[in-house]
Amino acid sequence: MTYTIKEISEKVGLTAHTIRFYTDKGLLPCSRDKNNRRVFDSESINWLRTIQCLRKCGISIEDIRAYSALCMQGDSTLKARYEFLKKQRDMALKRVEEAKELADYMEYKVQHYEDVLAHRIPDDTNPAAKKA
Amino acid sequence: MTYTIKEISEKVGLTAHTIRFYTDKGLLPCSRDKNNRRVFDSESINWLRTIQCLRKCGISIEDIRAYSALCMQGDSTLKARYEFLKKQRDMALKRVEEAKELADYMEYKVQHYEDVLAHRIPDDTNPAAKKA
């Protein structure tokens, strides 16, 4: 089963523009039909979904390209791929911690405003205000 | 107490370049000395630290500029600022959840590789590999 760029863009939820960008950058392989159009298969869909996750993890296009190249080289690169993923997992864990800290900070800010709005404390809000 | 751009850049850990960029974009007010150099005070430092947090929360320069403008208008904008912060807090919470999901996904990937490396399961790794 093969797909046009429009079909897979709908299936994975990326724009055709973005998918073209990814193929041009070498993130995923694609063949062409006799009119030079990109042709994809069901494996492309899985691989694109993986790419989506890796991107959301903040991994750069270039790093994903390198990882993709390793995948295409087969068994011999298993260890290298494993090391890459472990590093990325650790970074993902760090990002969870940072996201939590930022959410805590925002919660504190909101709480502060609730106190001010309830006249429990005065509006000493914010340094910039005093320069107005 | 006043500070040069270099001094506050060291104190808050942003480059002078970035701080210049922020003042030009209207994120924080600054006066100038007789040689047209930017002059900051201790409140600028606090405000810059706040900006840093808001940026880490993924809030755009333009949104921070709008929030900053509200702050400078004083009491009358308290409610609006509160609503803004609540919205940002909710987005921060959403990002924590998403970060957790991604970390879980990476953990799953790493686990999968460990299984493959231990020969517990074969290397069916990754769709792209088969096109190589």
Added chain:
DNA sequence: CGGCTGACTTCGAGTCAGTGGAAGACATTG
């Protein structure tokens, strides 16, 4: 057969949030 539509193609420009560097102004120091 001519013309239209629609999906594709490439390529160049724009976006955001900086980053980097050149060229010029000024103050301090040797």
Added chain:
DNA sequence: CAATGTCTTCCACTGACTCGAAGTCAGCCG
């Protein structure tokens, strides 16, 4: 008086898209 250092503005570059223009091709209608 020249060198050094820090500032100033301005313009170009980055990454990861995003948008739009212009061209190509297949299928379909009258």
